[in-house]
Amino acid sequence: MSDKWIVRGGKFVVPGDDKPAVIGGDMIVENGVITYIGEALNAVPEGVETFDGSRLLFMPGLVNTHGHAAMSLLRGYGDDLALQIWLQEKMWPMEAKFTGDDVYWGSALSVLEMLKGGTTTFLDMYDHMDRVAEVAEKSGIRAVLMRGVIGLCPEEVQRQKLAEAVAFAKDYHGSAGGRITAMISPHSPYTCPPDFFEKFVQAAHDLDLPLHTHMSETRREVEQNEADFGLRPVAHLEKLGMFTRPSLVAHGVHLNDEEIEILARYQVGVSHNPGSNLKLASGVARVPELLKAGVTVSLGTDGPASNNNLDMFEEMRLAALIHKGVSGDPTAVPASEALRMATEYGAKSIFLDQIGKLAPGMKADFIALDIDQPHLLPHTDLVSHAVYSASAKDVEHVWVDGKQVVKHGLCLTLDEEEVRRKAQEAFEGLLKR
Ligand SMILES: CSC[C@H]1O[C@@H](n2cnc3c(O)ncnc32)[C@H](O)[C@@H]1O
Numbered sequence: 001m002s003d004k005w006i007v008r009g010g011k012f013v014v015p016g017d018d019k020p021a022v023i024g025g026d027m028i029v030e031n032g033v034i035t036y037i038g039e040a041l042n043a044v045p046e047g048v049e050t051f052d053g054s055r056l057l058f059m060p061g062l063v064n065t066h067g068h069a070a071m072s073l074l075r076g077y078g079d080d081l082a083l084q085i086w087l088q089e090k091m092w093p094m095e096a097k098f099t100g101d102d103v104y105w106g107s108a109l110s111v112l113e114m115l116k117g118g119t120t121t122f123l124d125m126y127d128h129m130d131r132v133a134e135v136a137e138k139s140g141i142r143a144v145l146m147r148g149v150i151g152l153c154p155e156e157v158q159r160q161k162l163a164e165a166v167a168f169a170k171d172y173h174g175s176a177g178g179r180i181t182a183m184i185s186p187h188s189p190y191t192c193p194p195d196f197f198e199k200f201v202q203a204a205h206d207l208d209l210p211l212h213t214h215m216s217e218t219r220r221e222v223e224q225n226e227a228d229f230g231l232r233p234v235a236h237l238e239k240l241g242m243f244t245r246p247s248l249v250a251h252g253v254h255l256n257d258e259e260i261e262i263l264a265r266y267q268v269g270v271s272h273n274p275g276s277n278l279k280l281a282s283g284v285a286r287v288p289e290l291l292k293a294g295v296t297v298s299l300g301t302d303g304p305a306s307n308n309n310l311d312m313f314e315e316m317r318l319a320a321l322i323h324k325g326v327s328g329d330p331t332a333v334p335a336s337e338a339l340r341m342a343t344e345y346g347a348k349s350i351f352l353d354q355i356g357k358l359a360p361g362m363k364a365d366f367i368a369l370d371i372d373q374p375h376l377l378p379h380t381d382l383v384s385h386a387v388y389s390a391s392a393k394d395v396e397h398v399w400v401d402g403k404q405v406v407k408h409g410l411c412l413t414l415d416e417e418e419v420r421r422k423a424q425e426a427f428e429g430l431l432k433r
């Protein structure tokens with residue numbers, strides 16, 4: 001049976017010739033796919049359900065390309081610290097106590113926040129990933145999931161963790177009706193020794209899946225990599241064969257010109273996480289140079305404990321603003337480019353070619369903003385408003401695969417009250433253990 005419906009009289013962010021444009025009109029969704037978007041139709045075929053799009057801006061759902069959802073349980077636990085101290089003294093000791101249920105409720109809290117804030121796809125690197133997949137399945141969100149592996153442990157434990165990462169990818173890639181895909185994820189070059197890292201590259205080859213890792217996040221990491229392996233992280237990972245696979249690296253803050261050229265040559269995507277990089281004082285990535293070199297730069301929040309929210313509108317705004325401030329060039333990252341980083345480039349960087357744009361043939365993952373509010377008026381340039389003026393709070397409706405998951409700001413798929421209560425209880429349980 002065909003499931004066909006139409007948005008009438010909305011404003012839509014669509015791909016333009018060289019940047020997104022806004023058009024008024026109608027959009028038809030059929031079996032979870034956009035089949036028409038354009039001028040208002042004269043008449044609606046009988047029996048087709050209509051959705052009134054007036055006073056709403058429809059745009060592609062936001063794509064969060066790097067994070068650790070369950071870390072919402074550690075939001076506010078260990079602020080104002082540099083990365084290594086934050087990880088070693090605060091995050092890792094607490095994460096060692098996480099149970100599968102903690103990961104479930106922490107991830108549910110994050111997915112609730114992301115869906116209500118207009119994120120329709122998220123990438124997640126963590127442990128207990130079967131429980132994250134459970135949340136993705138139930139909530140209706142699209143997810144790219146991977147068992148992140150820290151290899152600072154005996155060989156036997158390394159073997160077990162690698163096996164878990166492979167088993168998870170095999171079991172879950174393509175699950176939830178195709179909404180869940182998998183990647184292979186050694187945590188970083190500084191937590192996975194070279195021979196161990198190479199095993200992930202081999203696993204990615206065997207499974208024909210892309211790789212994801214943290215890379216060049218802090219100056220200290222780069223210096224330590226040079227001291228330990230005689231190479232900066234990009235050359236080190238190139239040597240380990242990572243870039244022979246489709247790859248996405250998180251952060252890429254400390255890159256020289258030669259490294260940018262290498263990433264461009266291998267078509268390695270960079271997930272830019274401006275909020276987290278600022279909070280951990282890691283630095284500011286060279287985004288204008290990366291974009292100019294042809295690198296696909298997308299946006300991520302990183303975990304909620306280093307951000308400290310999952311508002312992708314905030315990341316867009318930060319991406320558009322900080323590079324102007326740092327370079328002294330107001331055109332460094334225009335609003336239209338920041339929007340593409342959060343949508344189209346996000347989709348490309350996680351290897352999903354059917355999301356990130358509102359166009360016929362694309363999956364119906366989209367959001368509607370209430371643009372009738374003081375801070376979004378007058379309607380001069382709605383792409384500008386989406387980046388410079390809007391926030392997660394402006395998201396009124398959300399659809400994934402054509403199914404509505406947020407209606408008038410309320411999540412339809414998760415029990416909001418239960419998620420809030422269980423997440424709070426999970427955090428209190430962690431403190432007692
Ligand atoms: C092995 S699961 C993921 C692992 O990553 C840690 N993490 C969270 N944020 C960051 C970051 O910015 N850089 C490096 N590692 C990070 C998290 O605490 C988990 O242990």
Ligand SMILES: [Zn+2]
Binds near residue numbers: 303
């Ligand atoms: Zn991270």
